[in-house]
Amino acid sequence: MHLEEMLAFNKQFVEGKKYEPYQTDSIPNKRMVIFTCMESRLVELLPKALNIQNGDVKMLKNAGAIIRKPFDSIMKSILVAIYELQAEEVTVIGHYDCGMSHIQPGNLTKKMMDKGIPEATIQTLENAGIDFHDEFHGFDTVEESVQQSVSIIRNHPLLPSHIKVHGLVIDPATGKVDVVTKQD
Ligand SMILES: [Zn+2]
Numbered sequence: 001m002h003l004e005e006m007l008a009f010n011k012q013f014v015e016g017k018k019y020e021p022y023q024t025d026s027i028p029n030k031r032m033v034i035f036t037c038m039e040s041r042l043v044e045l046l047p048k049a050l051n052i053q054n055g056d057v058k059m060l061k062n063a064g065a066i067i068r069k070p071f072d073s074i075m076k077s078i079l080v081a082i083y084e085l086q087a088e089e090v091t092v093i094g095h096y097d098c099g100m101s102h103i104q105p106g107n108l109t110k111k112m113m114d115k116g117i118p119e120a121t122i123q124t125l126e127n128a129g130i131d132f133h134d135e136f137h138g139f140d141t142v143e144e145s146v147q148q149s150v151s152i153i154r155n156h157p158l159l160p161s162h163i164k165v166h167g168l169v170i171d172p173a174t175g176k177v178d179v180v181t182k183q184d
Pocket of ligand 1: 037038039063064065095097098099100
């Protein structure tokens with residue numbers, strides 16, 4: 001259980017006032033939202049590689065940096081960041097060697113059943129209109145996927161026209177970023 005270690009560390013952290021260098025407010029200094037993958041190799045590497053300090057950006061993540069529907073929770077968070085927290089740029093950052101590039105929804109439901117989810121539960125959800133392929137499918141190339149997420153944001157009916165939306169791909173080994181699309 002790593003949680004116990006974390007809780008013990010936290011006590012020391014707070015008592016030792018280790019938080020002091022990180023104090024800031026909730027308006028992102030760089031006026032930017034970054035939307036990226038939950039990839040654990042990027043937890044520290046991505047901010048370091050782009051010189052992002054605490055307080056600089058709003059950071060959103062999901063599996064694959066994928067937006068496919070205009071009112072999913074990521075898109076709603078982007079709109080809140082823009083309207084409530086002064087964000088003016090949105091940067092979608094996919095990465096090479098992403099787990100979502102080879103996820104097979106069929107294999108995923110099999111893994112769910114292997115872990116004890118009854119097939120009947122999956123059937124019931126499918127009958128209720130949950131399309132497992134739609135919900136969990138990944139992508140063929142990360143560049144196309146980033147472009148697709150960027151397009152949904154840029155074309156969103158509630159996105160103000162002054163907001164810039166960019167798309168990057170980062171190498172999870174070196175931190176090097178390639179630009180897929182950017183707005184000046
Ligand atoms: Zn990923």
